[in-house]
Structure formats: C-alpha cells, structure tokens
Amino acid sequence: MNEDYYDLLGVPRDATTDQIKKAYQKAARTLHPDVNPDPDAAEKYKKVSQAYETLKNPDKRRQYDMGGGPGMGGGFPGGGGAGFDFSDIFDMFAGASGMRGRGQGPVPRQRRGGDILRRTTIDLRDVVFGTEQKVTFRTAVLCEACHGSCCAEGTSPTRCSACNGTGHVQRVVQSLLGQMVTMAPCTACEGHGDIIESKCPSCAGHGRVQSEKTLTVKIPSGVENGTRIQLRGEGEIGEAGGPAGDLFVELAVQEHEIYTRDGEDLVAHVSVPMTSAALGATVPLETFDGVQELQIRPGSQPGEEITLKGLGVTPLRRERRGDIRVEIDVEVPTGLTDEQKDLLEQFSALRGEETPRTGGRRHGGVFDKIRDRFRDL
Numbered sequence: 323m324n325e326d327y328y329d330l331l332g333v334p335r336d337a338t339t340d341q342i343k344k345a346y347q348k349a350a351r352t353l354h355p356d357v358n359p360d361p362d363a364a365e366k367y368k369k370v371s372q373a374y375e376t377l378k379n380p381d382k383r384r385q386y387d388m389g390g391g392p393g394m395g396g397g398f399p400g401g402g403g404a405g406f407d408f409s410d411i412f413d414m415f416a417g418a419s420g421m422r423g424r425g426q427g428p429v430p431r432q433r434r435g436g437d438i439l440r441r442t443t444i445d446l447r448d449v450v451f452g453t454e455q456k457v458t459f460r461t462a463v464l465c466e467a468c469h470g471s472c473c474a475e476g477t478s479p480t481r482c483s484a485c486n487g488t489g490h491v492q493r494v495v496q497s498l499l500g501q502m503v504t505m506a507p508c509t510a511c512e513g514h515g516d517i518i519e520s521k522c523p524s525c526a527g528h529g530r531v532q533s534e535k536t537l538t539v540k541i542p543s544g545v546e547n548g549t550r551i552q553l554r555g556e557g558e559i560g561e562a563g564g565p566a567g568d569l570f571v572e573l574a575v576q577e578h579e580i581y582t583r584d585g586e587d588l589v590a591h592v593s594v595p596m597t598s599a600a601l602g603a604t605v606p607l608e609t610f611d612g613v614q615e616l617q618i619r620p621g622s623q624p625g626e627e628i629t630l631k632g633l634g635v636t637p638l639r640r641e642r643r644g645d646i647r648v649e650i651d652v653e654v655p656t657g658l659t660d661e662q663k664d665l666l667e668q669f670s671a672l673r674g675e676e677t678p679r680t681g682g683r684r685h686g687g688v689f690d691k692i693r694d695r696f697r698d699l
C-alpha cells in the first residue's frame with residue numbers, strides 16, 4: 323500500500339522538480355481517466371498524483387524524505403483539494419482542449435494567466451547562506467467584486483442565441499467541388515456559447531484586476547548570477563479567474579569587494595610585505611563568518627594559496643560548504659631610503675646573493691640620467 327513516491331513516478335531521489343513534473347505528466351498521459359477508462363489505471367493515477375502532489379512541493383517533499391508517509395498532507399487531492407494545482411493538468415491538456423474548442427464545445431472564458439519575470443539583486447553573503455527577500459510587483463489578481471465570473475452583481479451570462487450555446491456556427495461554402503460545410507467560431511459570443519450582457523464594472527468583464535503584490539521569496543544558498551526561482555501560481559491570474567501563471571525571480575549577484583566565487587569556493591587575494599612573506603605573519607581576514615586569522619607561513623612565495631576550510635558557499639541542495647582560498651601577493655618594496663638600501667645590500671651580501679647592478683652603478687645609471695634630465699626641465 324505504502325509505495326515509494328519516487329518509485330511510483332520512476333525518478334531518482336535527487337530528481338529536480340522539473341524532472342518530477344515531466345515524469346508525472348508522462349504517467350498522466352496514459353493513466354488520466356480522460357484517456358484511460360480502465361479502473362486500475364484510475365487507481366494508479368490517484369497514487370501517481372498523490373506522489374506528485376508531495377514531491378513537487380519542496381516543504382512536503384522534505385517532510386516525506388524525513389519519513390512522513392503517504393497520506394499525511396491530506397491524501398489524494400480529489401478528496402480535500404487544498405493546494406492542488408490544476409494548472410499542471412491544464413498545461414498538459416491545453417492542446418487537446420483547444421482542439422475540442424474549435425471542434426465541438428464552446429471555448430471556455432477561463433484562460434491561464436501569464437508568467438511574470440522580476441529581477442532582484444542579492445549580495446555574496448546571500449549566496450553563501452541563502453536568504454529571504456521581499457519582491458513587490460504589479461500583476462493581475464482575481465476581481466473581488468465578481469470573483470472571476472466577469473458579470474455584474476446579481477447577473478449571469480445568457481445563452482448565445484446565434485449559436486444556440488454551442489460556440490460555433492455552420493457555414494456553407496460553395497466551391498468547385500460542390501457545397502462544403504465548415505464549422506466556424508460564433509462571432510456573436512466569440513465562441514464562448516454565452517454572452518455577458520452586464521459586465522462587472524470593477525474589472526470591465528475580465529474577472530481580474532491589476533494590483534500590487536508583495537511576496538517573500540526564499541532564496542537558497544549556492545544560487546548563481548542569473549538563476550531564476552520559479553514560484554508556481556504566483557504570476558498573473560487568468561482571464562475569468564483562470565489558473566494563475568508563475569512568477570520567476572531572476573537573481574543578480576552583486577560583486578564583492580574581497581571575494582569572487584569559483585564554484586563552491588570563494589577566492590581572495592591578500593598582499594603582504596616581502597618581509598612578512600619571508601618571516602611569516604598573521605593577517606586578519608574578513609570572512610562571512612567573522613574575522614579569521616590568516617597564517618602566512620615563513621617563506622611564503624608569491625601566488626601561494628592558503629585554504630580556509632568550510633567557509634565558502636553551500637551548494638544548492640547540499641550541506642557541505644566550500645572553502646575560502648586566499649592567494650598571496652608579495653609586495654616588493656619601492657622608494658627605499660639610503661638606509662633601507664644599505665640594509666638590504668647587507669642582507670643580500672649575508673645571503674651570498676649575486677648583486678649584478680647595485681653598488682658600482684648606483685650613480686650614472688640609466689634611471690639616474692633620466693631623473694637628472696627631468697630635474698633640469
């Protein structure tokens with residue numbers, strides 16, 4: 323009885339919501355009662371729907387993954403129906419019902435609402451830890467006055483007399499081959515089969531009105547610049563109270579002054595004086611987990627990397643964080659005083675290093691000549 327939801331849909335446990343939706347639609351195409359009259363198929367369809375209902379919702383899916391069995395969350399949506407998203411089925415049969423509209427029955431007024439795209443900016447800290455952000459946008463919402471019926475209060479649509487409520491009319495065309503009868507949408511009712519005589523004044527007969535909406539969007543850690551978060555059913559509501567479209571929130575990640583992202587890692591550059599690189603030092607480094615002490619080991623070379631484990635980005639759908647990688651730049655001193663030069667020369671001599679151009683060419687060297695020339699100007 324308690325079949326595994328993932329097995330029912332035939333998807334791996336780490337399947338994306340999109341894969342789950344595709345698997346569900348594929349199953350529904352052969353099992354849906356509209357296409358398969360077999361009672362076994364109907365039973366299977368119920369189970370598949372229940373599995374889909376749970377797995378497509380991240381919260382319910384997490385609960386299920388943690389051991390919440392089938393049946394928690396209200397069971398088959400046909401019973402309670404709370405939260406069941408008919409638009410998935412609507413999408414799937416949109417092609418078929420469109421054809422039906424042209425062929426036989428009237429065309430329903432209800433249509434799926436449009437999707438909405440909003441952009442929002444987050445910073446690197448949000449990428450590291452995830453965040454929540456309020457998004458405000460204008461969209462079409464259900465008309466409170468008529469609740470999507472499109473009719474003025476106390477009225478209802480009247481049957482179209484031109485097409486007798488069928489939404490289409492027969493047209494007889496004379497052609498070279500003889501008389502041809504074609505079906506055409508009724509122009510009097512625009513194919514709806516009924517006419518709204520007194521339109522709802524609040525929405526001018528559309529069943530929806532423009533309004534401002536604010537949503538709190540959960541942004542998981544590990545998102546990329548350009549990632550789009552899909553919020554099902556938070557887009558425009560459809561004409562005449564049709565199913566709502568989706569809201570897509572596109573993320574722009576602001577550049578950070580210290581860190582750039584490299585996959586799960588954060589990369590920074592730290593400049594240390596030549597002496598610190600040689601002698602070793604402790605450098606304070608600001609991270610998203612507070613100031614950390616960066617240990618520069620004695621004898622550090624330019625380009626050497628220091629890793630701070632586990633202070634990077636938490637990738638999407640995973641727990642373990644990446645690292646911070648700090649590349650060491652070594653500053654070679656410039657503008658030395660005579661005393662500093664002497665010390666460095668002593669140091670160099672102590673090391674027994676070759677010093678090809680110091681000493682003898684201190685005066686009269688190329689650079690001194692140039693400098694002298696500038697002084698003359």
Ligand SMILES: [Zn+2]
Pocket residue numbers: 465466467468469470472473522523524525526527528529530
């Ligand atoms: Zn209205």
Ligand SMILES: [Zn+2]
Pocket residue numbers: 482483484485486487488489490508509510511512513514515516
């Ligand atoms: Zn008509």
